[in-house]
Structures are given as structure tokens and as C-alpha cells.
Amino acid sequence: MHIYTLKAESPAALAAMLDAAQAGKPRPFVTWDGGSPVFDGARIVYPVPETVAGEPQPDPETGEPVTPFEPTGLWLCEVRLREADAELAAMIEA
Amino acid sequence: MSSIERMISFPLAGEVAWRLGAPPSWRRFKPPLSALAIEDDPVVWSADFSGGAYLRNGAGAALAGMLACVRSSEALMQGTDAGFHSFGPDAAPVLPGIGLDVWGQFPSLLRSGNNPAAADWSNTGLSIVDSETTVLGIFNETILVSGGTLAARRVQNLVLTSGVPVSVSFLYKAGTSGRGRILLFGSGSDSLILRGVAGNLLGSSVVGGTLSRLVNSDLGSGIYCCSFTWTPSNPGTGTGVGIGPDSAVAGSTLVALGVDVVPASIPVPWISNAASSVTRLASDVAIHDFAALSAAHGLAAGFAGRDVVDLRRLSDAVPRTVWSRGTDADNRIALEIGTGNKVRLTVRLGGADVLTLETADGFATTGLKTIDYVCADGLWSLAATGLAGAVSAASVAVPALGVAHIGRNFGATPAYLNGAIAFSRIERTV
Numbered sequence: 001m002h003i004y005t006l007k008a009e010s011p012a013a014l015a016a017m018l019d020a021a022q023a024g025k026p027r028p029f030v031t032w033d034g035g036s037p038v039f040d041g042a043r044i045v046y047p048v049p050e051t052v053a054g055e056p057q058p059d060p061e062t063g064e065p066v067t068p069f070e071p072t073g074l075w076l077c078e079v080r081l082r083e084a085d086a087e088l089a090a091m092i093e094a
Numbered sequence: 095m096s097s098i099e100r101m102i103s104f105p106l107a108g109e110v111a112w113r114l115g116a117p118p119s120w121r122r123f124k125p126p127l128s129a130l131a132i133e134d135d136p137v138v139w140s141a142d143f144s145g146g147a148y149l150r151n152g153a154g155a156a157l158a159g160m161l162a163c164v165r166s167s168e169a170l171m172q173g174t175d176a177g178f179h180s181f182g183p184d185a186a187p188v189l190p191g192i193g194l195d196v197w198g199q200f201p202s203l204l205r206s207g208n209n210p211a212a213a214d215w216s217n218t219g220l221s222i223v224d225s226e227t228t229v230l231g232i233f234n235e236t237i238l239v240s241g242g243t244l245a246a247r248r249v250q251n252l253v254l255t256s257g258v259p260v261s262v263s264f265l266y267k268a269g270t271s272g273r274g275r276i277l278l279f280g281s282g283s284d285s286l287i288l289r290g291v292a293g294n295l296l297g298s299s300v301v302g303g304t305l306s307r308l309v310n311s312d313l314g315s316g317i318y319c320c321s322f323t324w325t326p327s328n329p330g331t332g333t334g335v336g337i338g339p340d341s342a343v344a345g346s347t348l349v350a351l352g353v354d355v356v357p358a359s360i361p362v363p364w365i366s367n368a369a370s371s372v373t374r375l376a377s378d379v380a381i382h383d384f385a386a387l388s389a390a391h392g393l394a395a396g397f398a399g400r401d402v403v404d405l406r407r408l409s410d411a412v413p414r415t416v417w418s419r420g421t422d423a424d425n426r427i428a429l430e431i432g433t434g435n436k437v438r439l440t441v442r443l444g445g446a447d448v449l450t451l452e453t454a455d456g457f458a459t460t461g462l463k464t465i466d467y468v469c470a471d472g473l474w475s476l477a478a479t480g481l482a483g484a485v486s487a488a489s490v491a492v493p494a495l496g497v498a499h500i501g502r503n504f505g506a507t508p509a510y511l512n513g514a515i516a517f518s519r520i521e522r523t524v
Contacts, residue, residue, distance in 0.1 A: 001166060001183065027164075033423065033506035041199040041376035041508070042164040048201070051253065057281040057331055064218050068281070068331035069253050080166035080375065082183065 004079040004088040011047040012037065014077045018044070021087035029079065045078040136521040138391045139381060143193035144402075144516040151390070161186045161194075161500070162382045167375040170232065170364045171195050178230050178364060187377055189514065193404055194379065195363070196501025198510035201373040202365040203252040203260065203355040209367075210248050210337065210350040211236040219246035220338060225349075229317065232366070233265060233351040238337065240271065242344035247275065247336035252355055254280065254329035259306075259359040263321045264337060265313075268292035269347030275340035276320060276353070282330025288320065289340045292348075295320045302327045307361070317351065321361055360407055360512065376510065381498035384419070388495040396470025396492060396523035401429065403463050404514040408435050414511045415503040416465065417518070420493040423505030427469055427493060430509065431457070437465055437478045441490055449474060449490045453481040462516060470523045 008014045015037030018029035031038045039046055054070035079088055140149040141160055148155045163186040171179050174191040181187045187195045206212035211224040211234055219242070225235040240246040254260060264276045275289040284302020288295040293312055297305050303326040311319040335355055339348035356362045365374045381387065388394065401416050413430045420426025424445040432438040435456030441449040451474055457463055458480075468475040471491055477483035497504075500518070501511035 036506060038506045040378075042378035043166045043375065045201065045373045045375070046199060054331060066249065066334050067251060068333065069251060070331065078373075082166065 002081045002084050004081070004085065004092055006077050006079065006088070006091065007050065007074055009074060011075055011077075014047050014075055015039070017091055018077075018079070021085065021091060039077070043080055045080070047075045047077040050074040050076050136523075138393065138397070138520045138522055139387060140519040141194075142517050143188050143514075144191055146188075146190060151387070157186060157188060158382075160382055162380050163187075164378040165375050167373065168366045169197070169374055169377060170366050172363060178232055180231070180366070186379060193402075193514040193516035194500065194518075195514045196377050196379050196511050197363065197374070198502070198508060198512060199373065199376040200356050200358060200362050200365060202367055203254075203357065204250055204335070204353060204367065205372055206367055207250070207353045207355070207372070208232060208364075209234045209236070210238075210353065215248050215250045217247075218249055218336065219243040220248065222248065229315075229351060230313075232364075235267070236350045237269065238339055238348045238350055240339045240341045240344060240346045242342060244340065244342045245338070246341075247277070247338035248350065249334045249336045250353075251334050254278070254326045254333045255357075256282075256327055256329060257325065258357055259323050259325040261321070261323050261354075261356045261358040261360060261362050262335075263319060263352075263354045263361070263364065264295075265317065265319050265351040265353070266292070266337070267316045267318070267349035267351065269339055269349050271339040271341035271343070271346035271348055273340040274318075274320070274348050275336075275338045277336045278324055278326070278329075278333070278355075279336070280326070280329040280331065280333035282326070282328035282333075284326050284328050286324050288322070293318045303329075309361075323359055323361075325359075360410065362512075376502075376508070378502065379500045381500065384498040385496045388498075391522045392524065393495055393520070393522055394492050396468070396473065397520055398468040398470075398523050399466070399520045400517070401465045401515060401519075402517035403431070403465065403511075404516050405431070405435075405457060405460050405463050406513055408457065408460060410512075413438070413509045414513065415499070415501060415509045416511060416515065417498065417500050418503040419495055419498045420504065421496045423503075425493045426504050428503050429465065429467060430503070431511075437476060437481065439467055439469070439474070439476045439484075441469075441474075441493065443491070443493055449486060449488050451476045451484040451486055453478055453484055455481055457481070468523060473523070 015030045022029045049071040051069035054068045056065035056067045148160045169181040169187050221239045223237040227235040277287040279285040287299040290296045306323045308322040413432045416429040418428040430438045437453045439451040463479045466477045474486040502508040
């Protein structure tokens with residue numbers, strides 16, 4: 001499996017990247033329904049906020065510190081393909 | 095071969111009506127060809143997913159010739175044997191005795207829930223022993239040993255969102271404590287603690303959020319599963335899930351197998367997190383080469399069929415698609431189990447809903463439900479187990495039939511069935 005992780009400032013921006021990468025391919029990464037992107041749920045993990053480890057917080061029951069995840073403001077989506085995709089690879093390198 | 099040899103069994107009553115070697119006196123008689131022809135079987139495509147028997151174009155077929163499936167991830171499904179069946183990428187998830195189990199995309203909020211011995215879990219007041227024993231094919235036995243405090247637990251962080259329900263599953267065996275505990279907590283004001291005797295964990299503290307659908311299951315071989323839905327109202331940050339032996343006696347144990355936390359309001363099959371990313375992608379299942387099948391049998395002139403759905407839930411707030419056939423979201427026929435568990439057949443042409451047939455009532459019980467339908471201009475009908483049917487003589491054409499999705503619809507809201515189809519059949523009507 002070839003896995004490509006794309007990062008952008010919003011789900012719409014991720015959809016635009018996928019739209020640009022899918023030209024001429026038999027199965028689209030994303031389609032559009034009333035202006036809203038529809039991601040191919042069989043091959044693409046739907047966009048999620050990127051998170052990083054934040055400041056430790058006390059466990060309310062034990063008081064021991066627990067490190068939360070905090071969003072960075074960026075969004076990620078992961079494309080999983082059986083075959084390599086040169087366009088997606090180029091986007092990640094750029 | 096002479097005409098005499100071919101006709102010795104005629105008439106159909108069975109007796110030989112003339113002496114062999116002598117032509118019958120009425121040999122000029124010729125029955126019409128239509129009377130001699132074997133009646134053509136109307137079944138075009140038939141799949142007994144539960145029993146593993148398939149028919150296409152009047153002949154037996156392999157599953158691969160019946161379905162096309164796209165899914166770029168593994169899928170785990172629990173079978174009737176309580177074991178977990180793993181389906182590789184693009185493998186149609188057909189479970190013996192259950193059927194074709196079609197689910198949309200679901201992520202797990204835990205990175206290594208299948209293995210509580212993994213390094214991204216941490217300990218609070220407890221220690222662990224990795225038994226390095228695998229059960230049910232995928233789960234690692236991790237022995238949680240209490241350090242002597244009731245709240246001792248193994249913890250993994252996760253992110254919960256206010257108002258977004260999560261479906262939680264906790265798989266374990268009783269240890270020396272004979273008890274178990276699972277909790278969801280955060281820096282916000284709400285938290286949940288379930289604890290009790292192994293096999294019967296109950297809500298001992300429910301603060302702020304909403305606990306629902308709590309089910310304790312005995313899977314046999316000493317394995318228990320506690321599953322429930324938790325809808326937090328104020329989870330805050332620093333959220334985690336914790337599991338432990340629920341014992342203040344130092345050295346007492348619980349054997350943990352796995353935990354799954356999935357953003358969903360319905361119970362979801364276990365998600366494999368053996369890979370780096372813990373999401374089970376949607377199973378995009380369709381009838382293999384349906385355009386050719388439809389053209390060969392003239393299904394555009396009308397078709398009928400039967401589906402047997404294994405209805406496991408009555409509470410879905412959104413429609414569940416049994417199948418959708420057409421070319422796109424604006425030109426298709428869809429068979430759905432709608433809100434209120436009513437069965438609904440809709441025809442959309444050019445983006446307009448031109449026909450809707452719906453049962454007056456909905457399914458009141460779970461279990462296998464048989465749905466029969468006819469889709470033909472002027473002859474639309476729908477019937478389902480235990481429900482009054484619906485018919486329409488409306489003059490509505492069958493849309494062009496290019497794609498036949500199973501368990502999902504066309505378009506932006508695929509409305510996955512998130513369940514199993516035991517049997518499906520398509521017949522031509524003319």
C-alpha cells in the first residue's frame with residue numbers, strides 16, 4: 001500500500017489538492033456535490049485536525065499528569081493506494 | 095438421430111404411443127417451438143452471502159465474479175463464532191453465516207487499542223506483564239497488576255469533542271481481582287467510570303455526559319466485552335481512557351485484550367490498528383460489471399428482486415441504504431431503511447425525486463428482514479417482513495443502469511448500511 005499524507009489549512013484546501021492530482025485517473029479522489037467536496041471514503045482517510053502533545057493536565061481522579069493532544073490549526077488527510085501516484089508524491093515533496 | 099428416436103417419449107403422459115421403428119400415424123404433427131422451449135430462468139444475479147452460493151447469468155459463480163470491492167485498508171469483522179475475521183484491502187467482507195457486512199469509514203481514536211502493552215499507553219498506580227499470548231487471532235493478553243489503589247489503571251490519551259458520541263468497546267478476561275474498570279475522563283467537568291464484577295461492568299459514576307447502549311457480552315473462553323456509547327458534554331483537554339483491575343489489593347489483576355473508542359453512536363466492528371494509521375476505510379461494494387449484466391438481460395425494461403437484511407439496530411437516526419442502482423446521485427433507484435425503520439424505494443431522475451414508495455410502518459424488531467420489490471414502469475411495488483407493502487402504477491421509467499452499489503448510495507451522503515445483507519437476488523420482469 002502506498003500512503004500519502006497531505007497537509008493544508010482546511011479540508012477545502014485538501015480537496016483542492018486532491019482535485020488537482022486526479023486529472024485523467026479512472027477513479028477520482030474527490031467529487032463535488034453542490035460545491036461541497038466528497039472524499040473517496042474507500043481510499044482516503046477523511047480530513048482530521050493535526051494535533052501535537054500539549055501541556056500536561058492533572059488526572060482529575062488521581063492527580064497524576066496526563067498529556068493532552070492540542071490542534072495546530074492545520075488539517076491532514078491520508079490517501080492509501082495500491083499503486084504509486086506521482087502527482088501526490090510530488091505534492092508532498094513540494 | 096431420427097425423428098422417431100427423438101419423439102419416443104411423446105406424449106408427455108409417458109407411455110410409448112407407437113411401436114419403435116414405426117412412424118406414428120400422426121407424424122406430421124409438430125408441436126409449436128414455444129411449447130418445447132425450456133422456460134427461461136428470470137434470475138439474473140443471486141447471492142446467498144450467508145451461505146456462500148452465487149449465481150450470475152444462470153450459472154454458478156465465484157464471489158470475485160459477483161462483486162467489486164474497493165477498500166484501501168484491512169477490515170475486521172466479528173463472525174458468528176465470536177472470532178474475528180480479517181479481510182485484506184479490496185476483499186469483500188463476507189462473513190459465513192452472516193453475510194456481506196458493508197460499513198462506511200470509521201477511525202479509532204486509539205493508536206494501539208488492540209494492544210494495551212504498547213508503549214503509547216502509560217501506567218497510573220499499576221504495572222503490567224505482557225503475556226505475549228494472542229487470543230482471537232489479533233489480541234494480545236496484557237496482565238494489569240494493581241499497585242494497591244482502586245483507581246490503578248493503564249491509560250491512553252485521546253481527543254473527545256463535546257456533543258460528539260463515541261462508541262467504546264473493552265475486551266478483557268477476569269484476572270485475580272475478578273473485577274474490571276474502564277473510565278473516560280478529562281480536564282473538563284464530565285467523566286465516566288464503569289466498574290464491577292467481570293462480565294457485568296456498570297456505570298458507577300456518570301458525570302456530565304450521557305451514557306447509553308451499555309452491553310456486557312460473554313464471548314466464551316473467559317472473554318468478556320463491555321461496549322457502550324458515551325456522549326461527553328464538557329470533556330476538556332487532557333482526556334484519556336483508562337482500564338484497570340478495580341482493586342485496592344496490591345498484586346490483583348485483570349487481563350486486558352483491547353480497547354476501541356470510535357466516534358460513532360452505533361456499535362462499530364473492531365478497527366485494526368496494526369498499521370500506522372488506525373482507520374478502517376469504507377467498503378465500496380458494487381455488483382461486478384453491472385452495466386453489462388443489465389444490458390444483457392434488459393433490466394432497463396424492469397427488474398424485481400429480494401434482499402434479506404440482518405437488521406441489528408432500530409435506533410439509527412439516518413437512512414441505511416440496502417442498494418442503489420443507476421448512473422449518479424441524480425439518476426438512480428435506491429432501496430433504503432429510512433428513519434423510523436420504514437422501508438423506502440425512491441426513484442430520482444434528472445435530480446428530481448419522481449417516485450417514492452414507503453411502507454406505512456417501520457420494523458419494530460431486529461433480526462433477518464426480507465424485502466421484495468418490483469421496479470418497472472407502471473408496476474412499482476415494495477413488501478417487507480411483517481409490514482404492509484406499497485404499490486404504485488405510476489408511469490416512471492427505470493433510470494439507466496450503469497452501477498449497482500450495495501450497502502451505500504450515490505453522492506455526498508452515501509448512507510452506508512453499516513450492517514449485513516444475508517441474501518440478494520435480481521430478476522428481470524420481462
